[in-house]
Amino acid sequence: MSTIYIDNKTYEVKQGKNLLEACLGLGIDVPYFCWHPALGSVGACRQCAVKVFKDENDTHGKLMMSCMENIKEGLRVSVADKTAQAFRSQVIEWLMTNHPHDCPVCDEGGSCHLQDMTVMTGHDYRRYHFKKRTYTNQYLGPFIHHEMNRCIQCYRCVRYYHDYAGGKDLNVFAAHNHVYFGREWDGVLQSPFSGNLAEVCPTGVFTDKTLREHYTRKWDLTTAPSVCQHCSVGCNTIAGERYEKVRCITNRFNSQINGYFLCDRGRFGYEFVNSANRITQPLVRHQAVEAVDEATLMGHMRKLLSGQTLIGIGSPRASVESNTALMQLVGRENFYQGISDNVGFIERRIVEVMQTGAVQPASLQDIQQSDAILVLGEDIWNTAPVMALSVRQSVLKTAAHQALEHNEGIPMWHDAAIHELVQHEKGFLANCTISASPLDEISTCVLRHAPDDLARLGFAIAHQLNGWLPRVLVDEDTLAYIIDIAVFLQQAKRPVIISGTSCYNEALIRAAFDIAVACKATGNEVRLAYVMPECNSMGLAMMQAPSFESAVLRTTREKNITAIVLENDLYRNVPALVADLFFNSVEHCIVLDSLNNPTTQQADILIPAATFAEGDGTLVNYEGRAQRFFQVFMPGHTTLRESWKWLLKMKAVRAGDTNNGVYHPEDVLAQAEQLLPQFAGISDSAPHHDFRINGQALPREPHRYSGRTAMLSNLAVSEPKPKQDDDSPFSFTMEGYPGMPPSPLIPFFWSPGWNSIQAVNKYQQEPGGALKNEQAGKLLFAYIPDAKPGYFKDIPEAFVVRNNKWLLFPQYHLFGSEELSAYAEGVRELSPEPYVALSANDAAQLGLGHGQTVTVKVFEQAYDLQVQIDSSLPNGLVLIPAGLQNMPVMNWNGYVSLIKGSGKP
Amino acid sequence: MEHPLTQYIHPGCPPFDIREYEMTGGYAAVRKALGSMTPKEVQTLVKDSGLKGRGGAGFSTGIKWGVVPMDEHAPHPKYLIANADEMEPGTFKDRLLLEGNPHQLIEGMILAAYAIQAGVSFIFLRWAYKKAAQLLRRSIHEAYVAGFLGKNILGSGFSLEMYLHTGVGRYMCGEETALLNALEGKRATPRAKPPYPQISGLYGKPTIVNNVETLCNIPHIVNNGVEWFKGLSYSEDSGTKLYGVSGKVNNPGCWELPMGVTIRELIEEYAGGMKNGYQLKGVLPGGASTDFLTAEHLDIKMDFTDVQKAGSRLGTGTMVVMDDATCPVGFVHNLQHFFAQESCGWCTPCREGLPWVEKMLLSLEQGTGTAEDMELLEMHTHMLGPGNTFCALAPGAMEPLQSALKYFKDDFEKHISLHKCPYE
Amino acid sequence: MITEKVNKGNEVKQQAHYLTDIERQFIDHEVSLVPHKSAAVIEALKIVQHQRGWISDDSVNAIAAYLQMSPAEVDSVATFYNLIFRKPVGRHVILVCDSISCYVMKYGDIYKALQEKLHIHFGETTSDQCFTLLPNACLGCCDHAPALMIDNDLYKDITVAMLDRILKQYT
């Protein structure tokens, strides 16, 4: 801590910070542009000028950029100083000389950092009376809109997109006052983290194109804290609604997980909520009029539910509440995970090793802070994108820390100096996967093998770390890499091991665990992450239920079964043959889901399920962190509600109970805790529904919300009674507690004078740091420091290339492989066409060229697919994109044959 | 009067090759320093000589070198760079040295590199100096062949590589940190200081950037010592200086003279006085980014201290004379056009302020300027001052403007009242 | 596999052997002198421009591919510098010094005369593609103002009368 003086007041502030951060942390508003808490300082915009004095006798002082001033003992500064103020307002006047002043038609208006800073500096009168320079805009793809005339040249976009996120196709061009920020030419932004530009850019140059399609001002949105539904990372988001349409997803800062940034799947995948494919009304099939009201539905339901044997098929994308309610309805012994045996088996292993408590799960924050990373067999770029972004930060930061060992004088926040010092140096990252990844470019060590060989590699690394573990025979080249990796992991203070399920290989899970345990034994603070397929895969896996195939087996043996399928398109999880068999064997089938899909086609009764936007629920992310998402709006369709509510109602019906009682999310979670002790504490993952501050609920709408009385005046002139939320501490209006809510309950970031997303600073303990009283969900795996788990010692055989047979693996695609986001227009546009990828060598042997058609035989079915030659792919393996709409499930990790030249397109 | 830097330079004649250079005492300093002096001793010698940088800022060369980490753990390689970008309008002094005696620069660079133990050196040459490029290339080659460059120079154990790099046009490349970015193949935007290049410079390694003229002085200091060097000068700032005069004078040119000759001597004796029919109205003593001085300042000494006292800067020591037939508003507009064009676009005040200034001056020149423009120009001279911008480009640009507003206010006001340029 | 998004607009048309052997040789040499490839990009731009007169989009792409950079990274550098031409120029480039000493010595008269003779303004190329006329910051021969440069040839103490004789040397 250092004592510093700001405008003659004494403050104690942390060392290692710059003055701007310190001021903001103390609640002193200093305007800024080029600084960003995640990007550091470069001192370009000159907006954050303050006066710095040599000592108490210095009355003159010197104008300094606060973002470039290191905190040191006795520092004397003035923010209020007249010349500093005049200069800051002058900077705005300069920036405004060419700014179009089009706020009324600008998407950024009302949540614009430039507007805020303009007001903050007091600049209000235009003296520049010459022509403004104008630019041509670019087409940047389906997500980001470009309006260059609004640019204030803060360089934040390039520093974020290029330096931070590693995107190559956005840069600054030309010089002097003609500098231009954009792409080399029109075209889709290639980085899957491009959406963050909309938040990083302080003005309306880069804005959310999907929001533009149905634009709403920030102050007119009804918002709620949410959790991303599109992968197992569980990034925190804010979802905004108006007129029953979700309008946008923005980042919800959280120091443990996503920090400031989301991936484009998470930001733009929301449009599935507004999809025409939504199920909004209950259907009872095989009758003249299928759409029914609730009473009729319940009548039918009573028949199906009473007497029969019920089995429940859970879902990795449904909340813990919904899965629990289903388990309760059908009974624990009748509850099945709606996932295939091979995935279930791997996930069970993950839960098992995490439950030993021997190794701490790695949060994204841990990953960013780590100093050596091993990725073993998981294509995290595509399966857990923001994790890949975090890995990149680790690589950059580690290099910076290493460079600074010899240059103590340079502070970490000095982004420009760090760049110049570090040059192209990188921290340690070993990326060992089946095929190439954009992460390779920042990897120290890149290895390409079949999953079994990757697992062997893992066991060999474990052996290097602990000689007692069995030796693995590998070739000399690979051994050299293995020794390297082991040395780096051992020397690191906070290494992270990352693996996951996407290779369909359980040995990888064991190998990763062995490495982590062996690392821990060497005394470092190792952490472990297993990427899972879906947003609540971990929550479902923790319920430790049998797989879907067991359910199928049972239905073929028992009669009179009514199956209840919860938010799960089984045709995405098992081959169509298996799913068909299931639906043919059960007597009746009730399906709850939000979008129509092949499974909902099979339903006798189809029940509309709320999405994250219309309901509350809890998801458990890959680390075992339970996080609550809150209903954003109450849909007009009264039958559109959370599956768990429907399931509780069905339980009451089955019990012959007419009054099913009132349940809140935490009640359902409490039942989960009772049923399954591994969920202990989950009911406290967020404040309960009756949480109030000063007796007040928390408003979902900011106090500037407009049009409340006018919105529905086309229907009725009297203002309808606001909808009532009984499940959460939120109100659906702007009334309520006006202050800062506890961190899981932040529906929007706003502070007086701070209308843009930069208001986040006001919610943090210090700029860039954790939120005030941050509760980042509830971690369900307890860490037991002295746990001594056994090692896994059975090592798979090395992969051997077979004649005329190829081992098939899924290639995940950030855009296209995930079920729900694929319903978003832009995501669909960027999804790949089906293809089959094979190694250059294999393609040559088959006489196949890029773009030719080949017939792939899977499960006795033949598919004609275009060939892609992937020179990174080991021989004997083929890849087919996973999860594309209209693509069937394949026998992943099974053998297929390829037949050349069917000739059909 | 001694002219150590230029005594063997005869404009119109080809420069010395290495044999001629050595015959006239060339590379003796390298032999002396590498043979009998420690790097620290060379540093101390240069510091004691009082040599100040000739690139414009006039900072003590020895002190600048002294910041370079010298212990055995110092990052490596270290770099030495000769700043031969010379793009300041009105400046043409380094050209004389580059074209007239390239070996002198190379020798100075070897000595400077030895003093800071740099292993790699660059000459950053502006693109337009085609002849200099040719000569330097040949001379570097000669020096390699003669064993003054390369591995283990003269058996001293000291090694130095030297490369010539030619720019692609941008005034900013002359700013020492922007120059580093340009050498790294990047946009020539300046870097923040601290960290200074001496600590983290080219490719993040310790680096010294010195002006060509600064470096050319080193061999002579090593050969002749501190007292001799101080004795060359008429003033407190040691050594000789290359002075230049351009504009409507009878004999524009560039001469090496003792530090501290007066402006009058330069203009009247060396430049042969004003051309017939022209009166001196003002003079930029040290290039485009120095404050005007006027006829009343003719007797001040052209050294760092005295020019500063008179309210301007010695800068590069190459003066531009403004005569009474040239409109000061047009003159300053021309300068501001240059600076606005050459702003790199990195920091707000420079990027946005200079074009505004330029537009106001144009509008004044065309007779559409207003009194408010005058106020705004004045405002810019304060707001674009040192420290407010990222580098010294914009503050430099404001120097001629602020002094023009002081000395030639009438001219500006006439443009407003007459709605046209009174010089037309 | 890298997630390649669908691209609209004129995306990279990468010709396999766009750069000539000579160009590659020169670039390779420059690359050998720097710690990482991208540091040689300015040199590469100079080399290609020297061979072809200007830097086309294809040249940007080719240099980017050769130095393992992205086209945007290369163009960011290329567009920064005054003397990297991102538009075609004539066979000869006339650079007229418009800085202060030449201003005092009336470079304006020279410019006017050139406009009349060549029928082009600054930034333009003659219809026969012979000359491109550009203003240029100080050429460093202020003692011989006004000055201009055509390709590698410097002309000092120019008068309007000299222009015809100078221009005649270039075809």
Ligand SMILES: Cc1cc2nc3c(=O)[nH]c(=O)nc-3n(C[C@H](O)[C@H](O)[C@H](O)COP(=O)(O)O)c2cc1C
């Ligand atoms: C915009 C700008 C342009 C400059 N151009 C040059 C230049 O062309 N040549 C030069 O030697 N110094 C130039 N300088 C000064 C250099 O930054 C640096 O101070 C100098 O090269 C140091 O050398 P010295 O210590 O030997 O004087 C320039 C400075 C600025 C701010």
Ligand code: SF4
């Ligand atoms: S586009 Fe936005 S982020 Fe980029 S420089 Fe302009 S204002 Fe800054």
Ligand code: FES
């Ligand atoms: S925020 Fe400090 S200079 Fe931009």
